Amino acid sequence: MNRTSALGLLGLSEPIRAQDVQAAFRQRVKRAHPDLNGTDAPLRRLILARDLLMRQLRNGPDISEIIEELSDPAEPLRLSVETAVTGGGIVTDVPLPLELIHDAGPGRSLMHRKTLRITLPAGLRDGERLRLKAARPGGTEHVFRIEIERRDDLHAEGHDLCLTVPVDARRLRLGGQLRVETPHGLQTVDLSDAVDNRLTLKGLGLPATSRYPAGDLHLRFEAYETPLRPASDLLAEFHRKWA
Numbered sequence: 620m621n622r623t624s625a626l627g628l629l630g631l632s633e634p635i636r637a638q639d640v641q642a643a644f645r646q647r648v649k650r651a652h653p654d655l656n657g658t659d660a661p662l663r664r665l666i667l668a669r670d671l672l673m674r675q676l677r678n679g680p681d682i683s684e685i686i687e688e689l690s691d692p693a694e695p696l697r698l699s700v701e702t703a704v705t706g707g708g709i710v711t712d713v714p715l716p717l718e719l720i721h722d723a724g725p726g727r728s729l730m731h732r733k734t735l736r737i738t739l740p741a742g743l744r745d746g747e748r749l750r751l752k753a754a755r756p757g758g759t760e761h762v763f764r765i766e767i768e769r770r771d772d773l774h775a776e777g778h779d780l781c782l783t784v785p786v787d788a789r790r791l792r793l794g795g796q797l798r799v800e801t802p803h804g805l806q807t808v809d810l811s812d813a814v815d816n817r818l819t820l821k822g823l824g825l826p827a828t829s830r831y832p833a834g835d836l837h838l839r840f841e842a843y844e845t846p847l848r849p850a851s852d853l854l855a856e857f858h859r860k861w862a
Contacts (some may be wrong), residue, residue: 622675623695625668627766637676644669649769650783661776693748693764698739700775703767704802704825706741710734735761742828743767755784773802778834779824788842791816801836808838816840 626632629643644665651661696711712734720771737751741766752763767775772783784799794811803823812818824834 622671624766624855625671627695627697628664629672630769631672635672635676637673640646640669640676641673646768650698661774693762695766696763696769697766697769698774699739700780701771702739702774703743703745703765704741704780706739706743708736708738710736731750740828741825742831744778744825744831749755751768766804775825778831779837780834781837781839783839783841785843786810787841788844791840798836810840813838816842 626635629637629640629647644773647665648662652663656839679730698709699850702709712802735751736811743749745765745767747765749765751763767817769775774781780802782799782801784797787796790797790812791813794809797805797808797810799808801817801823806820806823809819818839822833823836827833
């Protein structure tokens with residue numbers, strides 16, 4: 620893991636302070652608990668990202684970490700989970716090649732960028748490399764490293780997707796059918812089939828490609844309580860509407 624991937628995992632952008640790192644870690648650590656994900660991999664990655672950034676804030680970046688980041692020719696390409704599932708067209712900026720920059724001075728490759736319109740295939744995985752060939756002979760080839768964004772309610776883990784679904788606590792206790800909005804569209808699930816408020820939908824994770832099998836969609840139902848309104852409030856509202 621390098622600084623760029625650690626920042627992305629914690630949802631941070633430069634510049635950062637120690638309190639920013641700790642706050643982002645605390646916000647995400649509960650959702651990364653092994654009991655919620657069936658694996659400790661998300662928690663380990665969060666801890667690694669936090670420790671790397673905190674160490675750099677204390678001691679400055681380690682030269683080996685800088686070399687690792689600079690030696691990777693791939694441009695990070697951030698995608699939503701939905702785009703990773705369905706593919707489609709996106710617009711992104713990339714550095715302009717040095718040979719096309721006429722301004723002198725250090726850092727010019729970071730200051731000059733061009734816009735690309737890319738059509739992505741469905742089923743891209745986090746960390747996967749995507750090579751974009753030049754449109755004309757002698758043009759510049761671009762290599763992208765896919766980074767699938769993590770939302771509070773939805774993220775990718777390998778081939779699988781994990782989705783948190785808020786459900787009224789009374790409805791969750793009673794069971795019955797529920798319509799759930801997923802990256803694959805609306806799905807009807809039976810709450811009575813859930814075990815410990817969890818349910819797996821086979822084959823509804825990241826779609827299969829020539830390199831990868833289809834993943835599963837892991838639903839976690841999060842109960843919330845709907846406050847009961849006093850009878851006097853309901854009666855007053857009835858009179859307002861029908862008086």
